[in-house]
Amino acid sequence: xxxxxxxxxxxxxxxxxxxALKLVSLLDQPAVSNExxxxxxxxxxxxxxxxxxxxxxxxxxxEEKVFSVEQAVLILGHQQILHMVLSLAFGNAMSTTLPGYxxxxxxxxxxxxxxAVAAEQLVKSGIPMELEPPVAFTAGLLHDIGKLAxxxxxxxxxxxxxxxxxxxxxxxxxxxxxxxxxTDHAEVGARLLETWLLPDEIVEAVAxxxxxxxxxxxxxxxxxxxxxxxxxLIGSTLGWDCYAVLADAGANQALAITxxxxxxxxxxxxxxxxxxxxxxxxx
Numbered sequence: 001x002x003x004x005x006x007x008x009x010x011x012x013x014x015x016x017x018x019x020a021l022k023l024v025s026l027l028d029q030p031a032v033s034n035e036x037x038x039x040x041x042x043x044x045x046x047x048x049x050x051x052x053x054x055x056x057x058x059x060x061x062x063e064e065k066v067f068s069v070e071q072a073v074l075i076l077g078h079q080q081i082l083h084m085v086l087s088l089a090f091g092n093a094m095s096t097t098l099p100g101y102x103x104x105x106x107x108x109x110x111x112x113x114x115x116a117v118a119a120e121q122l123v124k125s126g127i128p129m130e131l132e133p134p135v136a137f138t139a140g141l142l143h144d145i146g147k148l149a150x151x152x153x154x155x156x157x158x159x160x161x162x163x164x165x166x167x168x169x170x171x172x173x174x175x176x177x178x179x180x181x182x183t184d185h186a187e188v189g190a191r192l193l194e195t196w197l198l199p200d201e202i203v204e205a206v207a208x209x210x211x212x213x214x215x216x217x218x219x220x221x222x223x224x225x226x227x228x229x230x231x232x233l234i235g236s237t238l239g240w241d242c243y244a245v246l247a248d249a250g251a252n253q254a255l256a257i258t259x260x261x262x263x264x265x266x267x268x269x270x271x272x273x274x275x276x277x278x279x280x281x282x283x
Contacts (some may be wrong), residue, residue, distance in 0.1 A: 001153070001182045003191035010149045013192070014093030019044035020085050021196050027135050034073045037081060041069045050088045051081075082134045086141055087113070093148060100154030101147055108144060111231060116140035118227040118269045125265060127255045129218055139205040139224050142198075146189025146206070150177070174210040186210050214254035222251040230262065234270050 007013070022040045026032050041048055048069055055066040055076070066072050073081050094109040101108075119140035120133045154162075158180060165176035177184035190207030201220050204213070208221035209228060229247045252262070 003183050003188045006153055006181075006183060006188050007149055007191060007195070010152045012152075014090070014145075014148055016093070016196065017044055017047045017085075017089045019047050020089035021198065023082065023085055024138055024198055024202070027132065027138065027199060027202075032078060034070070034078075037073050037078065038069050041073075041085070047085065047088060051084060054084055054088065079134055079137075083137065086138060090141065090145075094145070096148075098147060098151040100151040100159055103147070108147060112141050112144055114234075114269070114273045115143060115224070115227050115231045117272045118230050118265070119223055121265060121268050121272060122223055122227055122230075122255070122257075125261070125268075127218075127223070127257075129220075129223065129255070131220065131223070135199075135201065135220070136223060136227075139202045139220055140227050142189070142193065142202065143206050143209045143224050143228060144185065144189065146185035146187070146192060149192055150181075150183075150185045150188050153181075172210065184210070212248050212251040214248070214250040218251065218254040222248075222254055225251045226255060226257060230265060230269060234266050234273070 001009075019040050023037065026036060026040065029036075041051065051069065051072060052066055054060075055062070055072045062075070066075065076084070091109060094112055095106045096108075097103065097105045098108060116137045117140070119136035123129070123131050123133045123136045161180045162173070162176045165171055165179055166173060169176075169179075171179070174184040174186055186207055186209055190203050193203045193206055205220035205224045208219070209224040212222040212225035213219040214222045225248055251257075257265075
């Protein structure tokens with residue numbers, strides 16, 4: 001099967017706010033103003049209501065009520081608003097049980113948002129890439145979204161064949177999917193993001209997060225690959241075959257990630273991941 005054939009067979013794709021997708025597309029622009037963000041969000045009544053409810057939750061503990069998107073953006077800033085909007089837009093879809101992957105409810109969401117936090121932390125730690133933290137966060141959050149679609153075509157025979165392929169040939173999960181199905185969750189996820197007209201940089205990261213592009217200069221896929229592996233190392237894993245993930249040494253080298261820096265990042269991400277539960281509750 002091709003990614004297009006998989007998506008064509010899917011009976012129900014995630015319902016995603018067009019305002020959230022538009023906000024992600026703004027990440028391609030060199031400068032985004034508060035007014036730009038407000039303009040995008042204010043036409044989505046459902047997302048606006050969820051955002052304001054989240055802003056007025058005990059988690060933030062503001063002394064005064066937040067009554068408008070303008071006020072929320074002014075108080076919280078671009079980065080926090082993006083975190084919240086993406087959490088609210090994708091949280092429900094990515095919190096479902098995925099039997100084809102033996103993934104329980106909320107496991108994919110927890111892993112995805114922890115990877116997003118890790119990617120953002122990597123950028124802030126100083127790497128040889130010019131990249132805005134919100135772009136890294138978004139790519140990390142969406143890196144496994146193809147599993148939502150591919151799960152729907154994984155019948156019992158396909159699941160058994162993939163697991164046998166992993167066990168007998170010692171292949172990583174994505175390679176086993178490719179051998180049995182003709183495509184994998186990374187390719188399907190990238191194609192899904194293309195249909196949503198998301199920036200090419202994020203599509204590349206999702207498509208190649210298991211085969212990162214590190215030369216001649218590291219692309220976003222290298223960062224997401226390292227972030228994903230880091231999150232597996234701290235224990236945020238998915239399904240029975242979570243061990244079937246291979247790290248690419250070239251990506252670490254391209255991003256100047258030394259063993260000492262990796263250890264430090266693991267501690268930082270582990271601490272930051274404590275905020276995952278709050279984001280999950282907001283979603």
